[in-house]
Amino acid sequence: xxxxxxxxxxxxxxxxxxxxxRLEKVGKKLGxxxxxxxxxxxGIENELSAADIAKAxxxxxxxxxxxxxxxRFAGKKIIEIGVQEAxxxxxxxxxxxxxxxxx
Amino acid sequence: MAxxxxxxxxxxxxxxxxxxxxxxxxxxxxVADIFWDNLKTAAVADAKSVLSLIGSDTQCDxxxxxxxxxxxxxxxxxALIRLLLEDLPITEARIEEALPSTPADVPRVxxxxxxxxxxxxxxxxxxxxxxxxxxDPGLEMDGEEVNRPAESVEVETAVFRTAAGKLEAExxxxxxxxxxPAELAVLDSHLALVRDRALIAKIEHxxxxxxxxxxxxxxxxxxxxxxxxxxxxxxxIRERVADIKDVSRRLRTLIEGGPGKENAVRLDGPVILAxxxxxxxxxxxxxxxxxxxxxxxxAGTTSHTLILARARGIPAVSGCxxxxxxxxxxxxxxLDGGRGFVLPSxxxxxxxxxxxxxxxxxxxxxKRLEKAGLPGRTEDGCRMEIAANxxxxxxxxKAWVQGAEGVGLFRTEMLLMxxxxxxxxxxxxxxxxxxxxxxxxxxxxxxxxxxxxxxPIPFLPLPRENNPFLGVRGIRLYERxxxxxxxxxxxILRAAVFGPLKIMFPMVGTLDEIIGLKDxxxxxAGDLAGASIPHRPAIETGMMVxxxxxxxxxxxxxxxxxxxxxxxxxxxxxxxxxxxxxxxxRDLNQPLHPAFLRLLRxxxxxxxxxxxxxxxCGEIAADPRLLPLWVGLxxxxxxxxxxxxxxxxxxxxxxxxxxCRSLAQTAVGLWRRRDVEAALDAxxxxxxxxxxxxxxxxRLDSASRSKAETMQELASLLELSGRAAGRTEIEAxxxxxxxxxxxxxxxxxxxxxxxxxxxxxxxxxxLRFARPFPWDAGDDEPVDLAVMLAIPAAGPxxxxxxxxxxxxxxxxxxxxxxxxxxxxxADSLARLxxxxxxx
Numbered sequence: 001x002x003x004x005x006x007x008x009x010x011x012x013x014x015x016x017x018x019x020x021x022r023l024e025k026v027g028k029k030l031g032x033x034x035x036x037x038x039x040x041x042x043g044i045e046n047e048l049s050a051a052d053i054a055k056a057x058x059x060x061x062x063x064x065x066x067x068x069x070x071x072r073f074a075g076k077k078i079i080e081i082g083v084q085e086a087x088x089x090x091x092x093x094x095x096x097x098x099x100x101x102x103x
Numbered sequence: 104m105a106x107x108x109x110x111x112x113x114x115x116x117x118x119x120x121x122x123x124x125x126x127x128x129x130x131x132x133x134v135a136d137i138f139w140d141n142l143k144t145a146a147v148a149d150a151k152s153v154l155s156l157i158g159s160d161t162q163c164d165x166x167x168x169x170x171x172x173x174x175x176x177x178x179x180x181x182a183l184i185r186l187l188l189e190d191l192p193i194t195e196a197r198i199e200e201a202l203p204s205t206p207a208d209v210p211r212v213x214x215x216x217x218x219x220x221x222x223x224x225x226x227x228x229x230x231x232x233x234x235x236x237x238x239d240p241g242l243e244m245d246g247e248e249v250n251r252p253a254e255s256v257e258v259e260t261a262v263f264r265t266a267a268g269k270l271e272a273e274x275x276x277x278x279x280x281x282x283x284p285a286e287l288a289v290l291d292s293h294l295a296l297v298r299d300r301a302l303i304a305k306i307e308h309x310x311x312x313x314x315x316x317x318x319x320x321x322x323x324x325x326x327x328x329x330x331x332x333x334x335x336x337x338x339x340i341r342e343r344v345a346d347i348k349d350v351s352r353r354l355r356t357l358i359e360g361g362p363g364k365e366n367a368v369r370l371d372g373p374v375i376l377a378x379x380x381x382x383x384x385x386x387x388x389x390x391x392x393x394x395x396x397x398x399x400x401x402a403g404t405t406s407h408t409l410i411l412a413r414a415r416g417i418p419a420v421s422g423c424x425x426x427x428x429x430x431x432x433x434x435x436x437x438l439d440g441g442r443g444f445v446l447p448s449x450x451x452x453x454x455x456x457x458x459x460x461x462x463x464x465x466x467x468x469x470k471r472l473e474k475a476g477l478p479g480r481t482e483d484g485c486r487m488e489i490a491a492n493x494x495x496x497x498x499x500x501k502a503w504v505q506g507a508e509g510v511g512l513f514r515t516e517m518l519l520m521x522x523x524x525x526x527x528x529x530x531x532x533x534x535x536x537x538x539x540x541x542x543x544x545x546x547x548x549x550x551x552x553x554x555x556x557x558x559p560i561p562f563l564p565l566p567r568e569n570n571p572f573l574g575v576r577g578i579r580l581y582e583r584x585x586x587x588x589x590x591x592x593x594x595i596l597r598a599a600v601f602g603p604l605k606i607m608f609p610m611v612g613t614l615d616e617i618i619g620l621k622d623x624x625x626x627x628a629g630d631l632a633g634a635s636i637p638h639r640p641a642i643e644t645g646m647m648v649x650x651x652x653x654x655x656x657x658x659x660x661x662x663x664x665x666x667x668x669x670x671x672x673x674x675x676x677x678x679x680x681x682x683x684x685x686x687x688x689r690d691l692n693q694p695l696h697p698a699f700l701r702l703l704r705x706x707x708x709x710x711x712x713x714x715x716x717x718x719x720c721g722e723i724a725a726d727p728r729l730l731p732l733w734v735g736l737x738x739x740x741x742x743x744x745x746x747x748x749x750x751x752x753x754x755x756x757x758x759x760x761x762x763c764r765s766l767a768q769t770a771v772g773l774w775r776r777r778d779v780e781a782a783l784d785a786x787x788x789x790x791x792x793x794x795x796x797x798x799x800x801x802r803l804d805s806a807s808r809s810k811a812e813t814m815q816e817l818a819s820l821l822e823l824s825g826r827a828a829g830r831t832e833i834e835a836x837x838x839x840x841x842x843x844x845x846x847x848x849x850x851x852x853x854x855x856x857x858x859x860x861x862x863x864x865x866x867x868x869x870l871r872f873a874r875p876f877p878w879d880a881g882d883d884e885p886v887d888l889a890v891m892l893a894i895p896a897a898g899p900x901x902x903x904x905x906x907x908x909x910x911x912x913x914x915x916x917x918x919x920x921x922x923x924x925x926x927x928x929a930d931s932l933a934r935l936x937x938x939x940x941x942x
Binding site for chain 2: 013015017041064
């Protein structure tokens, strides 16, 4: 199962990166192939390519502000949660996605 | 027969004076007896008495019941239902909207605690805690009661009823002459009181049952009702207590004659004093060991009384309208002079906040005092002398401790106050010798008497002037009191034998004036020489620049004087034609206006061209925020209240003269004050430091036990480290971020952060809590670790951004958090953070 994610928070200094780290860690633990793009104060990093997105079964936005270049994800199944939720409930969120994809 | 009506009280502010008057007025239209039961407080009130209604302590949503009995009970019931449920909620809502809302920079703890507080203008930094003493003899009902034996009950009752009738007529007459709604509202509430059934019954009870005189009965009834309402948390109800006092006083005045003569304020224990205004002599007469703080209603921040208060380090707030009506005599009050807050009867959490704030302030000052002894200079070595303003030689000791490098302004007119006769030459000589000896070789500039029509001196009958600030004051007065001035000049020249005394003349406006004064000085020196009295004839002589005409003739004056000192308080008010003490035009009296900065620049440049030095004194010299401008404009000396010196020196040491010069260059080229403000804000508080964290920013056993206390502690830590200026702003910025969404991230960690101009350099601070607590309400997972990220307004540098991003990622790793929790000292924890950020 493959997942791509974007994290972004209003100040773009801490939460963006914490959420990315958390999703990567938990995703790997749950057996996902996961790539997380950060849209923070340093701009877009670890940018998702068209190929990354095409491969993905699902797109996860963990954001507190609008996602930049969101047209890249047209036609994909997108799940949007808050940054805070990604931090606190990453495991529950990813488990639910996994269950839904497995069905 | 009787009817009832049950309801929940609908007004958000509770049953306060204004709606109570409406209810009483409506109830009074009917003959039925009407009772107001508050089923929550179990109070039973007479709906025809405002005092009784307020005393029921009815708050929003309290279950209440009206009981009515009498021939028109049905009509009364309907009228009151309409008033309570339809009319009042609408009219009150409209009035409440017009009231100012809570300003944004209020410490959060006051909002969380729903604390009652009043605001004024900050007028003397520091926090005082203690009982309040209200200085207003006219309003004190505890004043002496006239001691005469009571006549018969019938006579005393008649005395009271006659007085009440007279007062009612008097108020009605006043009412007919007024049109201002605010004044009418006050008169109406007084009228309601003088007619109040409960108050009248109480007074007549004291006369009949306790054989009191009418005057005593009025005073006792007033006190008793006052006490009932005193506990109220609502400002409205507190004002009503003052109204009772006022009515009680007016009644007693009608019976006993005018109020007693106003005495000097005598303090009988440590107190915070609240007054309309105090003259400098009234202030000086106070026992300084008992004066904890000062609240003034009318004084501007540059009034001489407040200048004196600051010199003595007494916390002060001014411009607190009607504060004496809002506080109860004797109640405990927190006075925050730095922020301009007055908080009556604080809750324990509020008290703890201010205790911690005081401790933070003390630590900050101790740290500053460590370096206060060093000479004033900028980071790049530009020298600026930081001197003290004093009014008494006894203030010198404190001035040296604070790091004064000399006395830039010795206000000698204080020698003239509080006395019936002029001080003679020998007495003055003794004072100046005391000062020059205490100075131990540091320069002392003695300003000759600066008096005028605004400062009454008993032995110097000055004519009343319509406009004393533009009248015969300062040197303009010297011809009329030649003996006094000659004695002063002789005393200064004699004392100058013992050290570097200098003379400075106030209010010089023309060249002829200064030439005349120099002649006088030569004559006096000649007299001393003729009488073989030891003295120093060659004394350095300077002048204050406070008259705008003098400011534009510096090149001419420079041939006559050795130095200039800008008296900025007066120069500002003369330059802008705006009284510094008048709140109505305070906004026009603005040191940051480019026109004023251009004037200052011209003074400095013209003086420099003639090789004369220029100092700046007055309130603006002591404002750390403005310091970069004074450095940039090239002042040689700043003179200020001693208490301000450590902060100014610390700030000076962090400035680069070159940067300040380009800031000043920019500022004088602008046209509006707000543009200068913006330039000053953009200038920021100084150069960034390289590292993100240091051991001083780590606390392993933090005593904070709530989110509010955490924010406070973090802000204090950052300020103490010198990485940011102003813990109040940092705390507010942390809350601004927190309000957009919790910074609790789970895992027992919170990462409060902020971005504000107060921060010099991106910083990380870490608190480990001795007693973990839930970060958010309803969150059961306690937080034991707070990692704060503080970012300058301009944003972190690219390097810092990378460090912060890496640290954020590492915080998600269990082993990193465990390492932070296991660290045994601040040093190693700081190293862990630094290493994680470095990647």
